Structures are given as structure tokens and as C-alpha cells.
Amino acid sequence: MSERIRVAVLGAAGRMGSTVVQAVEAADDLELVASLDASDDLGAVTAAGAQVAVDFTVPSVTEANVHALVDAGVHVVVGTTGWDDAALGRVRDHLADRPGVGVLVAPNFALGAVLALAFARQAARWFESAEVVELHHPNKVDAPSGTAQHTARAIGAARAAAGLGASPDATSTGLDGARGSVVDGVHVHAVRLRGLVAHEEILFGNAGEQLTIRHDSFDRVSFMPGVLLGVRRVGALPGLTVGLEHVLDLG
Ligand SMILES: NC(=O)C1=CN([C@@H]2O[C@H](COP(=O)(O)OP(=O)(O)OC[C@H]3O[C@@H](n4cnc5c(N)ncnc54)[C@H](O)[C@@H]3O)[C@@H](O)[C@H]2O)C=CC1
Ligand SMILES: O=C(O)C1=N[C@H](C(=O)O)C[C@H](O)C1
Numbered sequence: 001m002s003e004r005i006r007v008a009v010l011g012a013a014g015r016m017g018s019t020v021v022q023a024v025e026a027a028d029d030l031e032l033v034a035s036l037d038a039s040d041d042l043g044a045v046t047a048a049g050a051q052v053a054v055d056f057t058v059p060s061v062t063e064a065n066v067h068a069l070v071d072a073g074v075h076v077v078v079g080t081t082g083w084d085d086a087a088l089g090r091v092r093d094h095l096a097d098r099p100g101v102g103v104l105v106a107p108n109f110a111l112g113a114v115l116a117l118a119f120a121r122q123a124a125r126w127f128e129s130a131e132v133v134e135l136h137h138p139n140k141v142d143a144p145s146g147t148a149q150h151t152a153r154a155i156g157a158a159r160a161a162a163g164l165g166a167s168p169d170a171t172s173t174g175l176d177g178a179r180g181s182v183v184d185g186v187h188v189h190a191v192r193l194r195g196l197v198a199h200e201e202i203l204f205g206n207a208g209e210q211l212t213i214r215h216d217s218f219d220r221v222s223f224m225p226g227v228l229l230g231v232r233r234v235g236a237l238p239g240l241t242v243g244l245e246h247v248l249d250l251g
Pocket of ligand 2: 081107108136140141144145146147148197198199
């Protein structure tokens with residue numbers, strides 16, 4: 001058998017991190033060499049000889065983690081959300097000085113969510129109206145979700161490429177926030193409800209018809225096949241990759 005990939009998990013005490021720890025431990029081709037949470041020294045990742053680090057922490061620390069890991073020559077799989085274009089640009093620039101190091105940032109590792117994005121991208125140019133609704137557990141710290149923003153950007157790009165204008169909308173008065181936030185011209189709405197895990201509805205409308213693409217993660221195990229795929233592939237993907245769709249050849 002070939003050598004196992006040595007993996008570190010950051011955010012290991014969290015909802016996602018603890019699930020990743022279990023998934024890595026259960027995989028024959030991976031070896032968990034470090035589990036870190038908030039008060040731990042990031043130096044433990046290199047001290048343990050990790051080749052790949054998986055980051056499921058919080059939006060306020062993930063970028064700094066990635067830069068430190070890139071400096072240490074460790075490939076990184078990032079599930080933490082909250083990334084914007086400026087932060088991604090800084091990582092891309094940093095990686096230009098570290099050839100051979102790979103960073104995969106994916107707002108959603110569930111295979112169904114990535115397929116929903118691919119289907120939405122295909123549908124986007126055929127519908128006059130498009131909106132995204134994301135629904136999550138109430139402990140989620142950010143809104144709208146990284147997945148919903150990524151989806152809205154993909155829809156916005158497909159609409160622009162097809163020469164579509166803004167979705168029709170006569171609403172001009174009401175309470176602040178009533179129409180959600182707008183990402184690349186697409187309205188995005190965030191629901192927080194006890195009992196939910198992670199869900200997304202992508203709504204398309206034309207005169208007389210509607211297409212709804214819905215994805216539901218009922219359990220965090222749904223993200224694990226995508227995370228493990230990222231861990232196995234990131235070393236062969238130098239530079240920055242944004243979105244698991246590129247790993248699945250759906251980009
Ligand atoms: N890409 C994907 O498929 C998914 C992404 N997420 C994202 O993953 C992130 C984590 O989500 P949850 O696990 O639900 O949150 P959580 O709050 O349960 O876990 C975060 C963990 O990170 C730890 N942490 C904070 N600062 C740290 C530091 N400097 N170093 C190491 N650990 C640190 C916290 O103590 C906590 O244990 C969120 O941004 C969420 O949106 C969540 C689910 C799926
Ligand atoms: O915080 C979560 O739970 C999730 N976060 C990610 C996001 O913001 O898109 C992925 C998934 O929706 C679960």
C-alpha cells in the first residue's frame with residue numbers, strides 16, 4: 001500500500017471539524033496527525049509532519065491560518081466560509097511565491113450542493129427571474145451562507161454572459177432587508193431555524209412556470225466525501241482552487 005497522507009484538522013472541536021476528524025480516522029489512505037482548536041499553536045501542524053491541513057474554523061481566523069500554512073509548505077483544504085474576493089486574491093498572490101503548494105477553498109463539500117450549483121448555472125440563462133434562499137441551523141455565525149453567495153455569483157455570471165438584465169422587481173418600499181441581500185444582481189435570503197442543518201433553494205421563474213432546485217444536508221456526514229476528495233487531490237492542484245466543482249470536473 002502507498003504511504004498514507006498525513007492530515008491535520010483545524011477547528012477539530014467544532015461541529016464540522018469533529019466530523020472531519022472521524023472521517024479521516026476512518027479512511028485507510030489518510031492518517032490524522034494533528035487536531036487543533038482555538039487555543040492551540042498552529043506550529044503543531046508542521047511539527048506533526050502534516051502534508052494537508054483541513055480548516056473548519058471561523059471566518060475571522062481562516063485567512064491567517066491559510067497564509068501560515070502556505071508559508072510552511074502545507075496544502076490546505078478550507079471549508080470555512082466568509083471569504084471575499086480580496087482575501088482570495090491575497091492567497092492567490094501568496095501562492096505565486098510558493099509553487100507546488102495547493103489551497104482548495106470550497107463553500108460547500110456536499111456533492112449534491114455542488115451539483116445544484118452546476119444545474120443552476122445551466123438554468124440561469126433561460127429564466128427571467130432568479131433568487132436564492134439558504135436555510136441553516138441558528139448557530140451559524142455568517143449570513144448569507146458561503147454556498148448561497150457562490151451560487152448567486154455563478155447565476156449572475158451566467159445571466160450576464162447571456163445578456164440578461166436585472167430580474168423584474170417593482171418593489172421600491174418596505175422594511176430594510178425585506179428583499180434580502182443582493183449578490184451580483186441576485187437576491188439572496190437567509191433563514192435561521194432550530195432543527196435545520198444546511199439547505200438551499202434556487203428559484204427560477206418565467207411567465208407561467210417555475211423551476212426550483214433544492215439541496216438538503218440533513219447531517220454533516222454529507223460533507224465528508226467531498227472533504228476527503230479534496231484532501232486526496234489538493235496536493236496535485238497547485239495554486240488556488242475555489243469550489244469543489246473544479247475537482248469534480250463540473251466547473
Ligand atoms: N464548506 C462546507 O462544506 C461547510 C462549511 N462550513 C463552514 O465551516 C465553518 C465551521 O462551521 P462549524 O463547524 O459549524 O462551526 P463551529 O463553531 O462548530 O466550529 C468552529 C471551531 O473552530 C474553532 N476555532 C476558532 N478559532 C480557531 C483557531 N484560531 N484555530 C483553530 N480552531 C479555531 C472553534 O473553537 C470551534 O471549535 C463555518 O464557516 C461554516 O460556514 C460548515 C459546514 C459545511
Ligand atoms: O455553517 C454551516 O453549517 C454551513 N456553512 C456553509 C456555508 O456557509 O455555505 C456550507 C453549508 O451550507 C453549511
